[in-house]
Amino acid sequence: MTPLAPAPVPESTHVSADDAIPEYMQVLERATLYLPEDQRQQLRRAWSVGAAAHAGQMRKSGEPYITHPVAVAVVLAEQKVDIETLVAAILHDTIEDTPLTREALASEFGETVAELVEGVTKLDKLNFGSRQEADAESLRKMMLAMARDLRVILIKLADRLHNMRTLGAQPGPARERIARETLDIYAPIAQRLGMNKIKAELQDLGFHALYPIRHAVLEKRIRNQPLVRREALASIEAQLAQRLTAAGLQYRLVGRIKSPWSIYNKMQSEGKTFTQVMDVFGYRIIVGTAADCYHALGVAHSVFKPLDGRFRDFIAIPKANGYQSLHTVLFGPYGAPIEVQIRTEEMDLIAERGIAAHWAYKHGGDGPNSAQSRAHSWIAGLLESQRQTGSSLEFLENVKVDLFPDEVYLFTPKGDIMSLPRNSTALDFAYAVHTDIGNRAVAARVDGKLVPLRTQLVSGQRIEIVTAKSSMPRPQWLEFVATGKARTAIRAQLKHLQHEDAVQLGHRMIDRALEELGTSLDRLPQERLDAYLVEARYPRLEELMADIALGNRMPAQVALALAQHEGGVPNERLARAGETIRIRGDERGVITFANCCTPIPGDSIMGYHTTGRGIVVHRMDCPNVAEFRKSPERWLNIDWDREVVGDYNVALRIEVENHPGVLAQVAAAIARVQSNIDGVEYLERDTTVAAIRFSIEVKNRKHLADVIRRIRRLPVVHGVQRM
Known part of the structure; x- marks a missing residue:
């Protein structure tokens, strides 16, 4: 639709007290009883505006379109979010799909609501070269919107959750694409933001859409648990409850039920059978304070013996998404392990709702361990890498890397704690501390022992990075780093070094070529040089030099074009040109050493100009040299400099x-x-x-x-x- 000119929302959209409120809106009314009456009135106003704007629009299921944004608001109301988020949820599709403008929304509901709606608005109208590129760019824009206000992602996740609940109305290919995108991007984002309840439902719905038969089989087997298992659960629960009560603890004890997706994932990743996965009992003990958590842990260990090496303290060292809990695995009375999680009510709320818990639970929401501040730090890190990446696809790759659910927790020499994704190396740690430290890293000390940068790290290690001013990133580093930040920083620095090397080498090559023609770059009139750059479409001289070094322009031809204009140099002089370029070996961005003959300093060598790769160096006795003589314009006389560096x-x-x-x-x-x-x-x-x-x-x-x-x-x- 064509947007209308900015104007206030018309009065005719008001709903009178006598108007019947439909059932879907009554559900929202019941879910928002935690709000004061004046805010609930504002919510009804938003509904009336949204219903009028979407009038005549229908979903693929045949329902009026307005039922979707209201259902999104219900999902958020269950998280007990603020009124601005709920209003923006009801109106989140109006700017894109209806005549309502941003200005009209801002004037009626305030600037914050208008910004939230704009942040959530889909980006389908942009033109991209591929579907993957469009998805990547949409994600990048969503992250930028999240940086301004985290409530954008709350609405986006609730929007995706309702779309997944009603996915059956979509055709097969679209259903599969949306489900895969949900499992690859949206569920991990929900987990990264600590919103485990929404994450679990997104994963299960995605699994159901992709593999309906597998999902049905697993669901049926979970439902029909054998009687022996149900008796075992009751027995374990009774023993734990008896000891916790005797210890004088106030607690809630709940059994944890595995979802079809978590069972399927474990079967796939660990190669286990259904029986092996299900043969694990899970409980959650919720107590009053952090001190009670450790007390309850002692009680649990007195009932059943703990499994060695399986205790994790996420209270002292929270996960990157703010999650806090004690995890332990016990030897059960039936030979099966018992997984126990122990946490406080506040920790449980944050574990379930993540960043949404900030609005539902006011205490401690702004502390250093809060899910919200950690989410801000994560997004800030992503945006820092985004500024250095050249493409949306590279940004998407970095985001996927940073969405790894498993982390390692490491100590700096000062005792600060840092979390990195699983499989991170000492080099990832260096870049996490600071980009400059990563760029100058040469080795690391792990618990005092000197190790290579590619060494993978495990939780609890103390890491110190050894640096040298002369060190610089190498292309091989990209093969073993695990974090998006490290990968982006290495690529950016390699591009910078390659460009600098190319400019310097290009200068030497054009200087030699001009010397053979009796002139030099300094003696050329500036006007002639500027005119040539304009003709060849180079914004700066450095770009021309880099192109010469990379083989995209032949130095002899550029020299001839410049010198002929100056004084008419005869072609036969060019034919005799035999400039010798001396190399130090550290021009690795634009000079490569051939694998066929592996030249080393001291060998007699020649260079072959290859488009896009620069100069490839061969030994003069290489069998391929005879073939290169057929293209004399690409042949370069090169030799080793007096000072050669590197291995x-x-x-x-x-x-x-x-x-x-x-x-x-x-x-x-x-x-x-x-x-x-x-x-x-x-x-x-x-x-x-x-x-x-x-x-x-x-x-x-x-x-x-x-x-x-x-x-x-x-x-x-x-x-x-x-x-």
């Missing part, structure tokens, strides 16, 4: 006696000459002799010669040859 890969074929311990002897000999081993592979092997390929790192030909001499001294070695 270079080289492969050795070593023939040794085939008996135990030989491999260790060779590896030790290589290590004694300060060379790293990247890989080992058996090429040939018989009963007496084995040929092994060692991929190692050396600094130059002299270093390689030292390695080969040291290996040849071993009595078990028959021969060494560079491959």
Whole structure:
């Protein structure tokens, strides 16, 4: 529909006291009894405006459209949220789908409601290259809206929950797409924000939509639990209750029922049968204070023996979403484990409602452990990475990484606690502390022991990062980091370094090319240089230099175009051009070393200009060089600089006696000459002799010669040859 000009909401939309209130609105009235009467009147006003705006619109189920936003408001009312959130929920589709404007909403219900509605408004009108890109951009915009007001995500999750409850009206492909999106994005967001009740229902509805038969089978088996299990539950509950009462504790004891989705997930991820998953009893003990939690833990451990290594204290160290509880696993009387969670009423409320608990439970809502402040920190971290990412798809990838439900809890040298996703490495920790520390990291000390940056961390470790000013990110780092922040920072720094290297190398290449033509970049008139940049559509000289280094422009051709305009240089002079570029080896962004011949400093080398990759360096005796001579315009005369830096890969074929311990002897000999081993592979092997390929790192030909001499001294070695 075409939006109307900004105007106040018409008076005709008011509902008189005599008007009948439909059943779906009566449900909302009953759910909002916690609000004062004047606020409930405002809610009725919002309904009348929404009903008038959506008049004539129907859902796929055949119901009037207004039933959907009211149902969304009911979901939120069950969380006991504030009046502004409920009004925005009722009106959340009006800006997009009706003639009502943002200005009209702001004038009638206030600026906050208008902002919430705008934040929730869908983004289907934007044009993207693919469905995945559209979903990624929508998520990015939603995160930005969440940063302004967390209530946006409350409405969005309630909207998705009601859509999932009524998903049956959608056609098959749309149903599957929405269900998968719910399981991949919305349920994990709900979990990340501590809203476990909504998360559990989203997961179960998504599972039901994707695999209806599997869901039905599991649900039936849960319902028809054997009598023996029901008796076991009653017996365990009675023993726990008896001891808790005797200890003088005020408590609530509830049995935990597994959902079809959680059972299915455990069966899939852990390879267990239905019986194995169900053969675990679960209880929740809810007490008055944090001190009572630890008292109740002692009581539970006195009833049944605890399982070693399965106790987790999320009260002292809360999860990233604000969740607090004590978890323990006990040996049950029937040989089955008993999972017990112990928490206070406030902790239970936050565990169920997460950020929504802020409005329902006023005490402690602004503390450092509150779900809301933690949610703000998480979103702030995502937005920081979003500013550095170039695409929505990369942002989506980072969000999915950060939605891992399992975390490790680590200590800084000062004793502060940091939480990171499962499988995080020491390098992830470095970037979590600060981007600059990550960029300069060289190693880490875990509990005082020096370890490589790729070392995976486990809860309770104390981490200290070792840095060096000369260190910089490497492409290989992307292979083992687990967090979106680390991945984004590494990519951004690599792009920056590559661009700087490319500009410097491009300068050297164009300078050499111009020298051969009797001129230089400094002697060219500025007007000519500017005119060429305009002709070639480069905003700055640096962009041209980078393109030359990356092989997208040939330096000789650019030099000729510039010099001919200046003084008419003959082509035969260009043909004699044989500029030599000297390389240090640290121009890794624009210079790569060929795997076919693995050149190292000291080798006689040549360069081949490859579009998009820059210069690929080969040894002059490489078998591929003959092919490169067919494209002389791409051939570059290059040589090593006097000062060369870095380590270079080289492969050795070593023939040794085939008996135990030989491999260790060779590896030790290589290590004694300060060379790293990247890989080992058996090429040939018989009963007496084995040929092994060692991929190692050396600094130059002299270093390689030292390695080969040291290996040849071993009595078990028959021969060494560079491959």
